[in-house]
Amino acid sequence: MQPAPSVVTAMPIPASAPSVAAPVIYTQTARAVPVLPVTPAVQYADHGRRFAAFLIDAVICVSVTLGFMVLIPRVPTGLGVLLLLLGLFWLFGYYAIAHGRSGQTPGKKMLKIKVVRRNGSKIGRGRAWWRAVAFILPPALLLIPFAGVPVGYLLYGWPLFHKQHRAFHDLLSDTCVIKA
Numbered sequence: 001m002q003p004a005p006s007v008v009t010a011m012p013i014p015a016s017a018p019s020v021a022a023p024v025i026y027t028q029t030a031r032a033v034p035v036l037p038v039t040p041a042v043q044y045a046d047h048g049r050r051f052a053a054f055l056i057d058a059v060i061c062v063s064v065t066l067g068f069m070v071l072i073p074r075v076p077t078g079l080g081v082l083l084l085l086l087g088l089f090w091l092f093g094y095y096a097i098a099h100g101r102s103g104q105t106p107g108k109k110m111l112k113i114k115v116v117r118r119n120g121s122k123i124g125r126g127r128a129w130w131r132a133v134a135f136i137l138p139p140a141l142l143l144i145p146f147a148g149v150p151v152g153y154l155l156y157g158w159p160l161f162h163k164q165h166r167a168f169h170d171l172l173s174d175t176c177v178i179k180a
Helices: 047-074 077-101 106-110 124-142 148-161 168-173
Strands: 006-010 025-029 113-117 175-179
Touching: 047 077, 047 106, 047 113, 047 148, 077 124, 106 113, 113 124, 124 148, 124 168, 148 168, 168 175
Parallel strands: none
Antiparallel strands: 006 025, 113 175
16 A cells, blocks of 8 residues: 655744754645545445345344343342443444444345445444444434434434435445445
């Protein structure tokens, strides 16, 4: 992989600075990420596939989470809190680990779509965890009375208006969902 190109700029010397032989030069690394083109080989996943994959994954997540919830009333309070935290970690981890490894949850594998960075590379573990956290923001906003509800619904509907069908969590994590 080639290093990113550098941009070199010369800064003028202030009049109050001691005399020096040459101007000070600063370099910055350009960090532009190329965007995947829409070609016959690379196509963005449509709304229907994304939603169906979400439903499949939701059934898996809810069934495991219900297992945690069944155990919580039968254990002492301290252990119940621990099980609740494990359940939350399960919800984040389900998406983050699957997307970080292969870009696909079981629902996405069944529907032949996957999550990639905008340049087509794997998203990696850190970005996958950030994407999982950003995925929770719209439902969390729906819990806030008045202003949170319209903002939450706007963020849920975002992919309907985006030409690449990118959701709010895709925009925050610099990812997109493509046909695998």
